Amino acid sequence: MKYKKNNKEKIRTDKKAYKSVKQRILVYAGRFFATLGITIVFLVAFLYSVMFMLVHGPSPKAADLFVMSVRETSAIGFLANLFYSEDEIEQIIARNSIQDTDKVTNTDLVVIEPDDNTGTDNDEKEEQQEIEVIDISGATYTGKLMIVKDPSRVFVGTVEAFYKGSGQVIADMASRYNAVAGINGGEFVDGENTYTAMPVGLVMTDGVIRNGNENTTYHVTGLTYDNVLVVGNMTGKQAKEMGIRDCVSINNSIGPFLIVNGEAMDVSGVGGGLNPRTAIGQRADGSILLLTIDGRQASSLGASFADLVYIMQEYGAVNASTMDGGTSTQMYYNGEVINQPYSPTGPRRCPTGFLVK
Numbered sequence: 128m129k130y131k132k133n134n135k136e137k138i139r140t141d142k143k144a145y146k147s148v149k150q151r152i153l154v155y156a157g158r159f160f161a162t163l164g165i166t167i168v169f170l171v172a173f174l175y176s177v178m179f180m181l182v183h184g185p186s187p188k189a190a191d192l193f194v195m196s197v198r199e200t201s202a203i204g205f206l207a208n209l210f211y212s213e214d215e216i217e218q219i220i221a222r223n224s225i226q227d228t229d230k231v232t233n234t235d236l237v238v239i240e241p242d243d244n245t246g247t248d249n250d251e252k253e254e255q256q257e258i259e260v261i262d263i264s265g266a267t268y269t270g271k272l273m274i275v276k277d278p279s280r281v282f283v284g285t286v287e288a289f290y291k292g293s294g295q296v297i298a299d300m301a302s303r304y305n306a307v308a309g310i311n312g313g314e315f316v317d318g319e320n321t322y323t324a325m326p327v328g329l330v331m332t333d334g335v336i337r338n339g340n341e342n343t344t345y346h347v348t349g350l351t352y353d354n355v356l357v358v359g360n361m362t363g364k365q366a367k368e369m370g371i372r373d374c375v376s377i378n379n380s381i382g383p384f385l386i387v388n389g390e391a392m393d394v395s396g397v398g399g400g401l402n403p404r405t406a407i408g409q410r411a412d413g414s415i416l417l418l419t420i421d422g423r424q425a426s427s428l429g430a431s432f433a434d435l436v437y438i439m440q441e442y443g444a445v446n447a448s449t450m451d452g453g454t455s456t457q458m459y460y461n462g463e464v465i466n467q468p469y470s471p472t473g474p475r476r477c478p479t480g481f482l483v484k
Contacts, residue, residue: 195399348376
């Protein structure tokens with residue numbers, strides 16, 4: 128009897144201890160979530176106050192920079208609408224962009240020396256075809272510039288088939304083509320419905336139109352069979368007549384031409400705001416420049432279109448164009464992504480990319 132009594136008392140004690148621990152856990156959990164909720168409220172209020180000061184402060188440039196930067200981000204583009212009407216936003220975009228051009232690349236400006244390896248050994252040949260990667264930095268950005276000395280190594284890679292579904296990150300696309308390097312390419316369907324395997328505009332590989340048609344005019348960036356980078360507005364038929372073997376397209380508002388025939392395009396205002404960027408260019412000697420700029424991070428806010436023009440000019444580009452940016456921006460080399468994409472889950476999937484054999 129004494130044993131049973133002691134056992135019951137022990138059970139009652141254990142129950143009390145369990146209730147006490149449970150109550151303490153609930154109290155701590157309540158305090159934690161209350162503190163978290165208050166922190167989130169204060170953080171939202173603080174961010175709203177910062178945005179309000181940017182928009183209504185004394186600097187019109189700061190307001191334009193805020194609007195242009197967030198409008199290029201599908202996830203937070205709505206923030207601009209908290210302070211401006213659609214008409215006001217359109218006016219801001221109009222005065223802070225690169226106007227499109229009717230100029231098309233003059234391929235005679237690029238002179239590629241013939242690849243004559245007679246009398247050279249393998250080491251010398253590899254030296255002539257090497258890939259160089261350079262760290263790039265500016266006041267608001269850091270990034271990577273890849274110089275591919277042999278332009279014949281650069282081509283447009285794609286997903287296996289274009290469809291209303293999910294594309295591939297450039298690392299996987301490069302692996303499928305057995306490519307050593309690459310950057311993301313042209314635009315894809317991104318709106319109420321996003322299909323990262325469905326490109327926008329003209330896409331050509333090996334001279335064949337994979338997306339688009341011969342009669343519509345597109346904003347084109349591509350390479351000819353003579354390995355010259357061509358930028359310009361043209362139809363699919365005109366692209367074929369120019370001898371373009373590979374190309375992609377992107378809307379001028381998010382992927383403007385930067386340099387055409389050695390002439391930098393005029394950048395108005397803040398030039399698209401600060402964001403992650405991808406671009407491709409070519410020097411007069413034929414070397415291809417592949418550029419990625421990290422953005423939306425504490426260590427790198429991002430670059431404007433004017434920054435891209437400056438970088439491309441600094442490294443000798445005679446023709447250059449912007450590719451898709453934001454979470455799409457990614458550079459792959461020798462088995463790894465070497466830039467810092469803006470995404471906690473890694474680079475965004477894409478339908479096309481400029482790859483290096």
